[in-house]
Amino acid sequence: MSEEYVQRTERPAMQEWIEQMAAHFEASEGMPLIAGRILAFLLICDPPERTAAELSYALAASTGSISTNVRLLMRLGVISKSTRQGREAALYKVEEDRWPVLVRQRMERVTDLEELTASGLRMFSGQGERARRLRTVHEFYKWLAGEMPELWRRWEREGKPQLRF
Amino acid sequence: MSEEYVQRTERPAMQEWIEQMAAHFEASEGMPLIAGRILAFLLICDPPERTAAELSYALAASTGSISTNVRLLMRLGVISKSTRQGREAALYKVEEDRWPVLVRQRMERVTDLEELTASGLRMFSGQGERARRLRTVHEFYKWLAGEMPELWRRWEREGKPQLRF
DNA sequence: TTATCTTTTCAGCGGATACTGAACTCGATC
DNA sequence: GATCGAGTTCAGTATCCGCTGAAAAGATAA
Numbered sequence: 413m414s415e416e417y418v419q420r421t422e423r424p425a426m427q428e429w430i431e432q433m434a435a436h437f438e439a440s441e442g443m444p445l446i447a448g449r450i451l452a453f454l455l456i457c458d459p460p461e462r463t464a465a466e467l468s469y470a471l472a473a474s475t476g477s478i479s480t481n482v483r484l485l486m487r488l489g490v491i492s493k494s495t496r497q498g499r500e501a502a503l504y505k506v507e508e509d510r511w512p513v514l515v516r517q518r519m520e521r522v523t524d525l526e527e528l529t530a531s532g533l534r535m536f537s538g539q540g541e542r543a544r545r546l547r548t549v550h551e552f553y554k555w556l557a558g559e560m561p562e563l564w565r566r567w568e569r570e571g572k573p574q575l576r577f
Numbered sequence: 578m579s580e581e582y583v584q585r586t587e588r589p590a591m592q593e594w595i596e597q598m599a600a601h602f603e604a605s606e607g608m609p610l611i612a613g614r615i616l617a618f619l620l621i622c623d624p625p626e627r628t629a630a631e632l633s634y635a636l637a638a639s640t641g642s643i644s645t646n647v648r649l650l651m652r653l654g655v656i657s658k659s660t661r662q663g664r665e666a667a668l669y670k671v672e673e674d675r676w677p678v679l680v681r682q683r684m685e686r687v688t689d690l691e692e693l694t695a696s697g698l699r700m701f702s703g704q705g706e707r708a709r710r711l712r713t714v715h716e717f718y719k720w721l722a723g724e725m726p727e728l729w730r731r732w733e734r735e736g737k738p739q740l741r742f
Numbered sequence: 743t744t745a746t747c748t749t750t751t752c753a754g755c756g757g758a759t760a761c762t763g764a765a766c767t768c769g770a771t772c
Numbered sequence: 773g774a775t776c777g778a779g780t781t782c783a784g785t786a787t788c789c790g791c792t793g794a795a796a797a798g799a800t801a802a
Contacts (some may be wrong), residue, residue: 429697436693440686442607444790455714456697458707464749474792479750481790499747499800508713515687515721521605522680528601532594532621542623548673548738549620555736556680563724571720573713609760629779639762644780646760664770664777 426456430471441518446473447481454491454506461494463501490514512572516564523557526550591621595636606683611638612646619656619671626659626668655679677737681729688722691715 433455434448449471454462462470468478482504485491489510495502529550536542598620599613614636619627627635633643647669650656654675660667694715701707 425700429693429700432693433690433697436690440689446791455710456701456707458705460706460710475749476751476793477791483750497800501748506710508710511714512717515717518687519684522683524605525598525601528594528597535590535594536621540623541625542621545620545625545671545673549676551738552677552680552732552736555732559728559731559736563728566724567717567720571717571724573716611761640779641763641781642761648780662770666778 429456444481444484446471446477447484449473450478450481450485450504451490451506454504455508461503461505463503465501467504488514512564512567516560520557520560523553523560526553526557529553594621609646609649611636611642612649614638615643615646615669616650616655616671619669620673626670628666628668630666632669653679677729677732681725685722685725688718688725691718691722694718 430449430452433452434445437443437448437451438445450467453467453470454460457470464475464478464482467473467482468475471478482491482493486493490507491504492507493502493504529546532546533543533550536546595614595617598617599610602608602613602616603610615632618632618635619625622635629640629643629647632638632647633640636643647656647658651658655672656669657672658667658669694711697711698708698715701711
């Protein structure tokens with residue numbers, strides 16, 4: 413734990429950017445602030461691989477928090493750990509290619525409602541006003557859920573940057 | 578506050594369905610449980626319009642909670658209030674047609690990250706490893722944000738159930 | 743084994759927030 | 773004006789959860 417650890421987060425602008433990223437993930441994914449900070453930091457730090465102790469120092473977070481949140485992010489698949497022989501600490505780095513998968517999963521959680529509305533229709537409906545409201549909502553989710561596979565196919569085919577030479 | 582209020586939520590199956598809906602909105606939108614319950618109940622209750630007192634009774638929630646959450650849902654535009662002359666209480670009903678708008682807004686909040694990653698690229702990058710990771714993520718969000726308008730146009734044109742005669 | 747460094751676990755603290763219940767405001771009727 | 777019901781506000785409570793710090797566990801080298 414010495415000077416070579418790089419100043420806390422280099423420049424204030426970088427700190428601020430990291431805080432904004434973390435705030436976004438907290439608000440929009442319910443992710444703990446520290447997890448968001450780790451993610452943001454690993455996206456832009458140089459060199460790209462960092463030990464838990466370095467993260468702890470750079471982000472001013474306890475070792476316990478780093479441990480917890482690093483495992484959360486690994487479970488999501490968005491960072492990875494590489495171990496080294498000897499006493500050396502493991503290195504973490506961001507797996508930026510996994511990002512689309514995460515967003516995809518997040519979006520598909522929304523369309524989970526398709527099932528619930530379907531079961532509701534089975535239970536309460538038949539026809540009539542009662543079913544009408546529920547069916548309106550259900551048909552939207554059904555449509556949206558149907559669009560998802562194509563959307564992600566397009567990402568694979570067209571969106572995803574191809575290898576360029 | 579008498580018997581004609583309809584039993585708390587008619588049948589246990591209905592209660593359970595409402596709880597599942599509420600749980601979904603809590604987990605996936607961060608919505609208070611009571612707000613989710615109101616929304617679910619108004620989707621399937623018969624008759625479709627209810628007073629605050631009726632909601633309070635049917636969902637076993639305090640008048641204060643109903644007041645707070647009904648206003649939250651109105652702000653989102655997903656329920657509406659109709660007032661009546663005299664001492665009669667206002668009636669609330671679900672605006673099921675607004676549902677797609679809500680989901681859309683939710684999804685577009687995700688693509689807000691496009692701006693943040695763009696500003697990050699401007700600050701830290703140029704070229705090099707550092708920028709590479711960030712650019713990968715940025716390009717995904719850029720692509721996704723670009724897909725959204727078409728997606729919702731398709732909903733308007735093809736998905737949305739047309740008037741049928 | 744002992745020593746050293748890394749990582750996880752966990753009790754406890756602090757902050758945030760959903761919910762209640764009661765007081766209060768507002769409107770309408772008499 | 774006085775009264776009554778509907779609706780809002782708010783202080784207080786309970787609960788949840790992120791975070792810390794310290795202790796325990798794990799891993800490697802001497």
